[in-house]
Amino acid sequence: MAETGAGHYVYCVMPGDAQPSLDDVAGMDDREPVEVLRHAGLAAVGTRVSLAEFGAEPLERNLNDLDWLARAARAHQAVLDRAFASGPIVPLRLCTIYADEAHVREMLERERAVLLDTLARLRDRSEWGVKLMVDARGRAARDPEPASPSSGREYFERRRRERQEREAAQGLTLRAAEEVHERLRRQATAATLLRPQTRELHGREGEMIFNGAYLVERSGVERFRAVAEELRAGQRRHGLALEVTGPWPPYNFVGPPER
Amino acid sequence: MAVAEITPQRDVSLVDLVDRLLSGGVVLTGDVTLSVADVDLVHVGLQLLIRSVEDDDEVIP
Numbered sequence: 001m002a003e004t005g006a007g008h009y010v011y012c013v014m015p016g017d018a019q020p021s022l023d024d025v026a027g028m029d030d031r032e033p034v035e036v037l038r039h040a041g042l043a044a045v046g047t048r049v050s051l052a053e054f055g056a057e058p059l060e061r062n063l064n065d066l067d068w069l070a071r072a073a074r075a076h077q078a079v080l081d082r083a084f085a086s087g088p089i090v091p092l093r094l095c096t097i098y099a100d101e102a103h104v105r106e107m108l109e110r111e112r113a114v115l116l117d118t119l120a121r122l123r124d125r126s127e128w129g130v131k132l133m134v135d136a137r138g139r140a141a142r143d144p145e146p147a148s149p150s151s152g153r154e155y156f157e158r159r160r161r162e163r164q165e166r167e168a169a170q171g172l173t174l175r176a177a178e179e180v181h182e183r184l185r186r187q188a189t190a191a192t193l194l195r196p197q198t199r200e201l202h203g204r205e206g207e208m209i210f211n212g213a214y215l216v217e218r219s220g221v222e223r224f225r226a227v228a229e230e231l232r233a234g235q236r237r238h239g240l241a242l243e244v245t246g247p248w249p250p251y252n253f254v255g256p257p258e259r
Numbered sequence: 260m261a262v263a264e265i266t267p268q269r270d271v272s273l274v275d276l277v278d279r280l281l282s283g284g285v286v287l288t289g290d291v292t293l294s295v296a297d298v299d300l301v302h303v304g305l306q307l308l309i310r311s312v313e314d315d316d317e318v319i320p
Contacts, residue, residue, distance in 0.1 A: 010287075073277050093284040107287055118285070129275060194282070202274055245275055251283025 007097040008104055009049045011079045012089040012249070013115050016041040020083040028054070028075050039105045040112050045083050046104065054097050063095070084249045088122040090115055091249045118254055124218045127253060128246035130184060130228060131196075132177050132210035135239050176238055177210040180231050187224040188214035192252050206241075213252040221247070 009028050014020065016038055027034040027047035037044045052058060062068040076094055083089045098104045108115070149155040185191040196208040216224045225244065232242040 069277060070273055073273065073280050076280060077276055091284040093286045094280040096284075096287060111287060129279075194278075197274065197278060201278065245272070248279065251279045254283070254285040 005051050006048050007051050007054055007099060008046050008101055009054065009095070009097050010044050010046040010092050010104060010107075011076055012045050012083050012091045013108070013119070014043040014045065014083060014087060014089050015116075015119050016043050018043045018083070018087050020045065020086040022079070022082055025078055025082050026075060027079050028072060034079055037101055037104055040108045042108045042112065042115055044104050044108060045079060045089075046098075047079075049097065054095070059095060059097075080249045084126075088119045088124075089249055090118050090122070090254050091251050114255070122215075122250050122253065125189060125215050125250065125253075126218070126221070126247035127250045128188075128214045128216050128221075128224060128228075128244060129194075129248065130180065130210075130212045130214065131208055131243045131245075132180060132235065133204070133206045133208055133241040133243065134173060135206045135241060172238065173209055173240065176235060176240055180210065180235065180242065181212055183227055183231060184212065184214055184224065187220060187227050188216050190215040190253055194252065209240075213248075215250060215253045216246075 011027070011034075014036075018036070020036065022034045022036070022045065025034055029047055029049050032048045034045065034047050037046060053062065062072070073094065080089065080091055098107065149158055181191070181193070191212060191214050194211040194213055196211045199207070202208055214224065228242065228244045232244070235242045
């Protein structure tokens, strides 16, 4: 059954006096303006969307359509970038949609205390992502091509040695990741460990062994990046590639899910 | 030719973005609150989709 009518898509919540510059940003539906709805000392940044596209049923299909998802993700992020440039924001999970503005107001009233606390905590802070990739190809290339074993004993000796070396390498890799996390954590107000992206998701050579997110004070960003750069240079010698992304809106620092 | 070599290079920043958008952000109860935004389901759907896109790309002409 096709759904009809409109819903109200909410990107993020800001303090009630926020003045984000949203005039020329395209939201989830480029025929509809991105608007600020102010209520209860808070501001919800949102767009009217068609339920033919964003209703529960079509949405399930659309979220599994990579082109649609990519477009939606970029539109969502474009609005958050604008909002985030003007002050603290609480980003909402992608595709949070309300029946109408009255329901958005109800949500703002209901969640008011938590949202205000979170906004106060996030002021002047941004999220930085740090990932560590093991270059599987690089490691394999360093192993010499073994000649065929001359005896059963040599064969098993060799297997045993290979296994010990592999385990030692894994141990070193994990220790390196731990060191990276410890050092970066000291430069951050908060830190969280994310699930490393699977190969299906990142689609690249090698394996992601570490995926961390750090909440960094604006005044500490330069120092954080300098430490990350130092770690990157150090890890490269161990065949590990350290990647830094940011600044992100604080996606991973908005507290436990509210249900 | 190894499969990995013909896997198209995916837009790293897009993957990072989608990963953040689907697993981060505050979960408030909306109206179209996604039975679908059960995140793990979406995540699984996304991975299945990506795999199927790659499979398409691997078709040898």
